[in-house]
Amino acid sequence: MEKYLDFVTIDFWEIIFTWVNLLILFLLMKKILFKPIKNILEQRENEVNSMYSDAENAKNSAESMEKEYTRKLADAKNEANEIVKNATRTAELRSEEIIRTAQEQATNIKEKANKDIERDKINAINEAKKDISEIAVSIAEKVIEKDINEKDYDRLIENFINEMGDSE
């Protein structure tokens, strides 16, 4: 014969069992369902927060780097301008110096050439005088075909040369 409780009844031990069962389920669910999910959600939240702060930091550092680079670029431009200016000035000075030196050298060369020409001219005249006197003597010998004395000879030459020098 199966026994039943009454349809509406209060059974003390059943209430106790209900409490114990609810407590056990509460503890189990807390441990195996609520805690792990809560942890996962917290981890995810932390991760998202750290991602945001990382992004913020990265943005800040990028901005500061950009400022620094802009400043450095401007500095570099100024420096380059300075260098170009300096180089131009140096080049100008140098070219002026080169030109001056060249002019001096040219002047020197010209002077030296003039002196050489002068000397060569004198030499050539002397040479020519000598040659002419010899030619004159030999012509005279041929013309006269006789020996003139030393005295006449010298006088004749002198006269000749002087005449030639005048006609020059």
Next chain:
Amino acid sequence: MNIEVNGPKIYYEIPILGGIKITESIVNMWFVMAVTVAVCIWLTRNLSVKNPSKKQIVAEKLYLMLYNLVKDVMGEKYIKFVPYIGSLFTMSILGSLSSLFGLRAYTADFSVTLGWALMTFIMIQANKIKHKGVWGYIKSFAEPVAFLTPLNLVSEIANPISMAFRHFGNIASGVVITSLIYGALASLSKTVLGFIPNDFISQIPIFQVGLPAILSIYFDLFTSFLQAYIISMLTMVYVSGAE
């Protein structure tokens, strides 16, 4: 024919302390607990922060729904009640729904619902004492005027009783009505098919197919959910309101 509507079956009686009865309700409760724990273990296996699986998304969604409900109803400082409310709700709804699997719903057992209601009652009193102190708690029954003390006491004690009877009554009425309808449909089938001389065919309860299923949508699904929601909600409101 006779229709019997019984309380829970007594499986075994431990013959100590005046007889501890192991009833159908308690055994069904253990069964529900085992299923719940198994589902919880399955849901929380391989949890990951990134790329959560579909079941993890479902578990998280359910958790957040409960979390937000408790936060909205009870407030931030009672957020530790989330697991208790969760387990109470689970216990209640699965207990009622277990009738769909042919078990006797243990929420149709007054001792069970009274147990839960008494739990809430104890929490309410504990929370009052915590906030007002013992003397303040005793004094609070004489407010706003002293002669209302009996009325205050009655209303305080009526709380758990009404909670217990509300839950019990809704589910138990479903059980009763379902039994009545099955009985009625069986005798209707018998009347309609009674002219068939074959004993076997005339016993087929054809009218039991279909109609009880439609009724069970209301009595089992809807009422089960509603009562689980109500007992959880009332627990939250009463406990957090007892300051």
